[in-house]
Amino acid sequence: MDLVQLKRKRGNVKSSLTKFATFVGTYQRGDSKAETELRVRLEKADNLLDRYEEIQDLIEEMDETELRNATESRKEFEDTFYGVISRARNFLQGNSCQSNSVQGCSSHTESIHMKNIHLLALTLPKFSGEYTDWLPFKDAFLSAVHNNDKLTSSEKFRYLRSSLQNEPLNLLAALETSNENYSLAWNMLKDRYENERLIIHNHLKALFDLPNKCWKRKSL
Structure with missing residues (x-):
């Protein structure tokens, strides 16, 4: 276009x-x-x-x-x-x-x-698809938006979409922002990123990467 x-x-x-x-x-x-x-x-x-x-x-x-x-x-x-x-x-x-x-x-x-x-x-926090960021993002979004009974599902979906970047945003690209699709969108994100094994793996990887980063700084 x-x-x-x-x-x-x-x-x-x-x-x-x-x-x-x-x-x-x-x-x-x-x-x-x-x-x-x-x-x-x-x-x-x-x-x-x-x-x-x-x-x-x-x-x-x-x-x-x-x-x-x-x-x-x-x-x-x-x-x-x-x-x-x-x-x-x-x-x-x-x-x-x-x-x-x-x-x-x-x-x-x-x-x-x-x-x-x-x-x-x-x-609202931003979530770009890093597994280590999912749980903090989820907790913050649940508290500010998901559990807010003064917002319609359509408004919640709009806030959700505005908080996403990169892969998570693309994941929901085919869904129209509507009351009916909000629960579907939220569950799609949970199914994709609420993977305990991958979350633990990425946390451990980040920890093991720390000594290498520190060593590189010292060598500089």
């Missing part, structure tokens, strides 16, 4: 997010039909960030100008995405609030949700 096609696909993703944001901006509480439509649209919009990042990665590999402006363009899309997704979720959650406190309930929930999203994005 050439650069023009990639930019066209990125434009389509941005357009989809804009259309969703427009719908959310005109959403009226109390309309059961609109609420159903919002749920359907939200489910489809959940994977827009992943699609954008995949396309943006390819564009940056082909265009140095895009690479120089990557931080700003990515931040702009992420801020829009998280803002509109949070607002849509709070509209749906806000239906359970009493009518005289809907606005306060919604704004408070959105504030907490946004803070949690940015906090998780900053603190």
